[in-house]
């Protein structure tokens with residue numbers, strides 16, 4: 062087959078392609094065209110142009126990468142099924158296209174107190190708002206992602222699903238509400254999604270016999286197949302007397318083929334501590350070695366509890382089952398829809414073991430495994446630039462550790478990581494975060510706001526920018542309780558200031574005086590200059606606690622714009638919304 066001379070690829074590439082395709086039968090070639098179109102839509106966000114007729118649009122809004130991962134998997138499966146499909150991140154979606162859609166799937170997470178992810182704020186406002194068009198010709202389905210330990214579980218998914226229906230769209234099948242163990246709900250939802258899409262779009266191809274596309278990132282390691290990374294260093298970076306134990310960890314990715322960019326996160330799979338598993342076994346009176354079958358997998362109970370189940374987080378489904386089994390009125394009352402505060406207090410202050418001890422119940426091993434939430438990996442913002450540390454990856458980890466009425470408790474991954482010695486291994490994978498990237502133009506100034514361990518990605522940013530030759534300045538705001546014990550990476554920042562890699566550093570040590578001082582106070586104090594930097598094109602980044610800090614910082618930025626721009630509240634909010642839309646105000650918060 063001669064290569065067409067007008068093709069936008071080199072003749073040699075086409076000849077190579079011809080060699081690869083030689084001898085393939087019709088259905089396989091058809092499948093490949095769908096696969097390639099889907100791959101193209103993954104990178105361009107545009108619908109495949111090779112196929113006439115309606116297209117499946119998959120929209121996603123993702124904060125930590127889970128919704129993005131599920132949406133990508135959906136698009137890959139749809140391509141494999143020969144369906145015309147495109148993948149679009151919510152903030153890249155041209156809203157005027159909504160009324161032309163015929164088949165729309167939305168995969169979207171809900172943050173903290175019922176907020177959309179940052180990349181979907183505009184889309185959610187548009188669909189929920191008065192400007193949304195009637196959609197009588199649309200078919201849709203929604204997969205919500207959330208965390209059932211929060212009262213507003215999957216609120217954004219619900220809102221969109223209901224709103225689209227009220228605009229006249231036909232809901233193709235029931236919404237999925239996926240908990241932190243996303244895949245146990247996502248799996249079934251994806252299957253239905255493909256089946257319904259084939260009915261609506263009329264696919265000629267079966268889905269089941271097609272091979273999985275190659276792994277991303279050029280590595281065989283991913284979330285399902287993590288890499289055993291050797292620990293090269295594990296140092297406390299809070300001083301003696303600090304209320305926090307914060308660690309700087311260095312892990313080796315040598316030989317993994319894994320690569321990352323500043324702004325990405327490292328996923329960590331951590332087993333439960335053996336003393337916690339022992340205590341749960343004792344509290345339930347169940348035998349450690351009894352085999353338990355669940356979802357077609359048979360393992361001894363101890364292994365289920367150690368490797369596959371959450372013990373340090375309480376969820377509504379588990380509490381509901383436990384309230385039934387224990388017959389506890391107090392627990393039942395805390396689960397009433399009106400008892401939001403009691404429920405929040407319960408999940409914030411207690412763990413599974415506390416509930417087992419406080420309200421004894423006759424659990425069977427099978428029921429316990431069935432009701433506990435599957436263990437999920439924890440994400441840590443990476444604190445290094447690969448250009449500066451080669452095949453290492455660095456983390457800043459606060460050991461979550463506290464005492465309840467029943468004894469010491471901890472967070473599963475931070476406890477595991479703080480206990481690792483040099484030479485030990487951690488199971489890890491890379492979670493890319495395209496929403497938290499340095500400006501392409503190294504001549505742009507950047508402002509980084511990262512109190513506590515939220516400073517981690519900014520260590521990566523400063524490392525990276527120190528290796529670029531651009532003229533952009535770097536301004537860091539950091540906060541923690543005490544300067545003496547909690548000034549994370551103090552020497553590195555001073556060194557960077559001296560070398561001209563960091564241009565400004567403003568700190569807020571909250572407990573070094575008799576009143577609290579937070580980063581947003583420093584922002585206000587330097588409001589004029591900060592506003593000037595932003596008006597001149599600077600990017601602003603926030604990382605850390607979503608519920609309090611990121612909200613307060615957001616309000617402080619609006620106040621600064623009002624004061625120094627001489628604007629009304631509405632104008633200041635529009636300005637900050639535009640910064641966000643243009644990708645110059647980026648947040649990595651949870």
Ligand code: NAP
Pocket residue numbers: 441442459512513514515516517540541542569570571572577579580581604605606607609610611613614649650651
């Ligand atoms: P933290 O609890 O956020 O405390 C750091 C400093 O912030 C302390 O001085 C604290 O003061 C202060 N602070 C408290 N409330 C604040 C508010 N409303 N506004 C501004 N500052 C405030 O630090 P951390 O324990 O290291 O935790 C960081 C948080 O960020 C955690 O929630 C963690 O999960 C999250 N985190 C998220 C990411 C991410 O999204 N990628 C990465 C790292 C960390 P006081 O304690 O004295 O009140």
